[in-house]
Amino acid sequence: MSLTHAVKEHKERRKKDNNAVMTMVIKKSKPSPVIHQSRLGTDELFMAIDPDTKQLLCYEERGEHPRGAISLENSLLADNPSISLHNDKQDCYIDICSQEVLSLFTDNFDYQHLRRHFVKGLLVDDIMGYKIFTHEIHSSYAARIDNYRSYDTISKDIIQRWTYPFVPDVRFSANCTTKLEREGMYKAPEIQQSRSAHIGPFTVIGKGTRIGDDSRITHSVIGEGCTIGSNVSIVGSYIWNNVTIEDGCELRHAIVCDGVIIKAAATLEPGVVLSFKVVIGREFVVPAYSKVSLFQQPTAQDSDEELEYADSSSGAIDPSIADAGNKLNGDIVSESSQIQDWSTSQLGPGGAGFIWSACDGGCEEEWRHSVAPIPTDQLAKALLAIEEDSEIVKVSDSALTPSGELEPGSDDDDSDNMDDSNVDTVDFEKEAEATFLRAAQDNIAVDDLILEMNSLRLSYNKSAGDCTGALFYPMMKLALESPHNTAVELQKNVASVVSKWHKLFEVLAKEVDDQIELIMKFEEMCLESTKEFAPIFSQILYLLYEREIIGEEAILRWDDERKDADESDRVFVKQSEKFIQWLREADEEED
């Protein structure tokens, strides 16, 4: 891609707004819905972007939200007039930064990961108010290779010429001119190819390579100076320079580095990576997804090393392989002594090298980040998992929590956020209960309790009605817990408790709606949790009325609402019928 446009945009934005610290380049690329992975083998990304100003408001990776549910802050929606939510964007990892970015890194010295720490930190930080913007590219191409799957995908994209003019047949390096033939075949000069060999579509063959009889090579990239014997089958592999492959071998979706020798009739299963100068013995089958190197696998890994290099899972190229490569290219003498020990090696007769076991943690997920395409059984498993998930969602929707009301002000988009708001309510209620009980135990004055409840309410962003409901329950429970034998005694208990705490409710339950809420909560309680109150419902109602916690209007409206309800709901209404009737007569009398 050409950076000019992006840089210009960044500079102009910076002139207008000094807080525009970074511009991130993104590209539209749909992730696979089945396995929840982008086509480059990275996690699905969720981004919230303001469509007018192109500011990045939220950046989440799927790895941190295994349920696939994100919760957004309310302030996000309050501050920005329009937001568009995307999960089909791919991060190109090209950022245009201003100088503040450097100073931010020195200030926050424990930022180790660019996206997880730096970007998230900047998005959450309100104090400095720095902003990150995005720049979307459409016809240009940009991508980052950080695991084997992206190596594979991006190589294929280059062969398909999405990166024109940076394609294999344009002569950027000074050695040879590769010609593009039909069906995406790129051939360098000086290839010796037997007549019976079949070179299939989308293959790149480097200079000076020799290919023997009856070999079939498709969808692969072969480097310079390779010698490929007869009857060899190479599918979807990446073979670097100076590799010798003897007769009868079979390579499927493998990466083979410089100088490797693969002896006759060996087989490489999908996903194998052979490091520099490894020798695979005759008729040896290298197991799938294994990594083979001339060096032993390092056993003890420093925790710091792990932090620095273990970016995403085991797909990251181990740093010691790179070191090994450098060493090998230089010093050959010291290895000859090593090679002599290969008589009984892991790689079959005449082989040389060690198979590294998959790294601890994430070894089941090798297939995600490998060069090989995802095996069909994994895809089937993933599909099954998705179907199960959708069933679970349906089931959970029907069992709504008791407090069926949505909290006001929570404008979350994802449907799964219902769970989150209910979780919140439950938390709040527990808190309220705990506060009340503590107050009761420690004999805290009512006014103090009122203060505490108010602050609790504000911190949870709940309304007064929620408060009343939340408090009523523990109050009743308290009454219940004090020793009583009969219903009458219970009533007395309730009376005493109510008299002690009635001021609380006078403050909180001022609105009629809140009072109705209270009554309903009481009903619920009687039905479900504290059944003891059921027979004395109407008495308690009267008590509450006496104490002026509930007004007559509330009771009457409650009655009206319940008029059309089912029989089961009207149980308590019936009970309190006398009371209600008396109330109405009192009303009429007054009128």
Added chain:
Amino acid sequence: MPDVQALVNEFLNKLKKRKIEGSQATAKQTAELLRSVISQQRVPRTNQAGALIDAVRAIGEQLIVANPIELAVGNIVRRVLHIIREEDLSLTTAAVAELNLSTVSDDDDDGGGGDQDDRPVLSAAAVAAAARNTLRPPSLQMLLEGAPDFVAVPRSSSSGGDSEGKSKSMDRNSRTRKLKHDIIEAVNELIQDITTCHELIAEQAVEHIHQNEVILTLGSSKTVLEFLCAAKEKKRSFRVFVAEGAPRYQGHLLAKELVARGLQTTLITDSAVFAMISRVNMVIVGSHAVMANGGVIAPVGMNMVALAAQKHAVPFVVLAGSHKLCPLYPHNPEVLLNELRSPSELLDFGEFSDCLDFGSGDGSPLLHVVNPTFDYVPPKAVSLFITDTGGHNPSYMYRLIADYYSADDLVVQRRHAAGN
């Protein structure tokens, strides 16, 4: 020559990254670059032309390989090589003519000797040989010695007297300077020709476009635009159908330009060409390159227009500046007839990224997008070529090659094994 090398590298970079669009711009920049190369090249006292040819060849080879589909680069390299040979030849003939005069005067003084008899004969033969050199296959002497004949001529003739030797050396010095000077002048003329080719072609517009005609064109070509506007200025009234030329839709730009200049324009899709061809009187198109057999390399879709014109007996006229005439034949394996560009001109990558998912199946893509840039139109589909030298038949184009190019320069690659 660090300066020149930097210029060459910069130009190579631009060619490789396909930053220069259009054969006229490429040709002009190539010519200017070669002019700098020639002027900065230090030439030995003998065989200057050879040294210049080698230098230009070396750089030309790199330029051609950087963008092989842009044939204009190769054309200009060969034109410059031809200019060098021509200028050298004309200087030699002038020198030999001088020599002729001086020997004649000596004859009167001295008495005639064997040499003197030889010299006039030699000079005439040399002139004739040199003149035919451009078109004749290389002589055995040339192959063995590796040096052109006409440069050997003054050497052998300088075996004459001292006084003549001195005058000859002075002549040679001035000849050196004169050679470079002439070459650079000729290259300047070439650049001038390239820049003004549109005007020369446009002058002929009146002869071809008559009243109330309907003209079809495809894509956008500056030559065609100037051609049509010249006819408009001469008060011809005609209408233009412009086929848009997917996927770059440059026909849209041409339509806007034509309307800005006051021409009645109709815009159609490429697929509608066959439907609309029956209403058209003449098809006038530009080209990317013209091959030696008269075939045309033109923007994609042109072959379709040519076939439509052939079927409906509509004249198919191709406008081409002389820098587009390529001395190679299309069956030459060095010639790439087409270039595949990025598929992002056709499709939006993001929308189709799920078809391009290589992670499932056997890793091979089911969707392959091909975006060729050029089309080859065979010579029998073309009715007329209009170049800056006039109108020509396709079968006549090969004759123009002889005017502009030398046979030795067809292969610009230096053969390291053999001489030359």
